[in-house]
Amino acid sequence: MKIIAYGIRDDEMPYLKQWSKDKGIEVKAVAELLDESTVDQAKGYDGAVVYQQKPYTSKVLDKLASFGIKSLSLRNVGVDNVDADAIKRNGIKVTNVPAYSPSAIAELAVTQLMRLLRRTNTFDRKIAQGDLRWAPTIAKELDQMTVGVIATGRIGRKVIDICRGFGAKIIGYDVYHNPELEKDGIYVDTLDELYAKADVITVHSPATKENEHMLNDAAFAKMKDGVFIINAARGILIDTDALIRALDSGKVAGAALDVYEDEVGIFNTDFGSFDAIPDERLKNLLKRENVLVTPHVAFYTETAVKNMVQYALNSNVNLIEKGSDDSEVKF
Numbered sequence: 080m081k082i083i084a085y086g087i088r089d090d091e092m093p094y095l096k097q098w099s100k101d102k103g104i105e106v107k108a109v110a111e112l113l114d115e116s117t118v119d120q121a122k123g124y125d126g127a128v129v130y131q132q133k134p135y136t137s138k139v140l141d142k143l144a145s146f147g148i149k150s151l152s153l154r155n156v157g158v159d160n161v162d163a164d165a166i167k168r169n170g171i172k173v174t175n176v177p178a179y180s181p182s183a184i185a186e187l188a189v190t191q192l193m194r195l196l197r198r199t200n201t202f203d204r205k206i207a208q209g210d211l212r213w214a215p216t217i218a219k220e221l222d223q224m225t226v227g228v229i230a231t232g233r234i235g236r237k238v239i240d241i242c243r244g245f246g247a248k249i250i251g252y253d254v255y256h257n258p259e260l261e262k263d264g265i266y267v268d269t270l271d272e273l274y275a276k277a278d279v280i281t282v283h284s285p286a287t288k289e290n291e292h293m294l295n296d297a298a299f300a301k302m303k304d305g306v307f308i309i310n311a312a313r314g315i316l317i318d319t320d321a322l323i324r325a326l327d328s329g330k331v332a333g334a335a336l337d338v339y340e341d342e343v344g345i346f347n348t349d350f351g352s353f354d355a356i357p358d359e360r361l362k363n364l365l366k367r368e369n370v371l372v373t374p375h376v377a378f379y380t381e382t383a384v385k386n387m388v389q390y391a392l393n394s395n396v397n398l399i400e401k402g403s404d405d406s407e408v409k410f
């Protein structure tokens with residue numbers, strides 16, 4: 080059995096090598112992402128393991144299938160960049176890693192929330208100027224706030240656990256109710272109710288056609304004045320222009336964004352200077368003291384990266400050997 084792994088970074092390499100040695104399975108590591116210019120390298124392999132945020136296009140998927148590769152394992156959780164029609168048409172089986180580390184995402188979301196509430200960005204900037212005064216940079220306490228969690232899957236639940244540790248009141252919205260959280264009575268019936276009651280809103284939904292720009296002008300208008308917004312899920316969930324308007328008006332007091340709707344090709348790139356970042360809207364956000372942008376790094380922990388590599392390789396072997404895996408994605 081031979082597997083090709085695309086988009087392999089240096090930090091993934093030790094885990095890949097260890098897995099390959101332990102299992103006695105050949106894995107060819109390719110640094111480039113899977114696209115039309117690299118797909119030919121997959122010829123002769125039994126399965127492909129991939130991670131990327133740019134699209135897996137129908138052309139690429141047709142080509143993989145024409146090489147007889149019907150086992151595709153994503154090293155991440157999101158499948159919104161996969162051409163579902165091409166997957167079905169070609170009979171390709173796809174796995175993801177549904178829970179490489181919910182803590183990794185939840186911990187960053189809450190870290191950034193706390194940074195917003197304690198206004199550390201403003202203090203950092205003041206201190207850099209030699210200004211060690213307290214006022215007017217007064218903080219808020221999470222202990223006194225209601226956190227609204229949109230989507231209470233594994234990551235949302237971790238966020239809830241952590242925020243409860245801080246003493247926050249939790250409300251949640253999800254189409255599927257977690258039985259334990261249901262018992263705790265955290266669920267509200269509508270997003271509108273969550274918008275009306277929450278001091279902090281944190282989104283943990285996958286990206287679908289239905290929830291694109293879920294947080295838009297109309298949604299912001301229904302929220303409390305001075306609400307804090309956290310997005311460590313998918314950029315497309317927030318209408319960035321609407322968020323900027325809500326920040327300008329003060330409706331939104333602060334936002335922590337680990338994702339951005341136009342991030343592909345921008346995040347995880349070194350532009351050499353702030354001015355060279357080729358996205359004026361992103362720069363507008365980055366300049367604000369009450370906005371914390373991180374370049375989609377919530378997943379980027381040692382634990383998560385190790386799990387992503389090893390789970391995906393194990394799933395790929397299962398697809399190749401048995402034609403099925405517990406983490407198979409239904410399109």
Ligand code: COI
Nearest residue numbers: 131132155156157158378
């Ligand atoms: C995901 O797992 O879907 C992520 O958002 C993390 C990143 C590897 C794309």
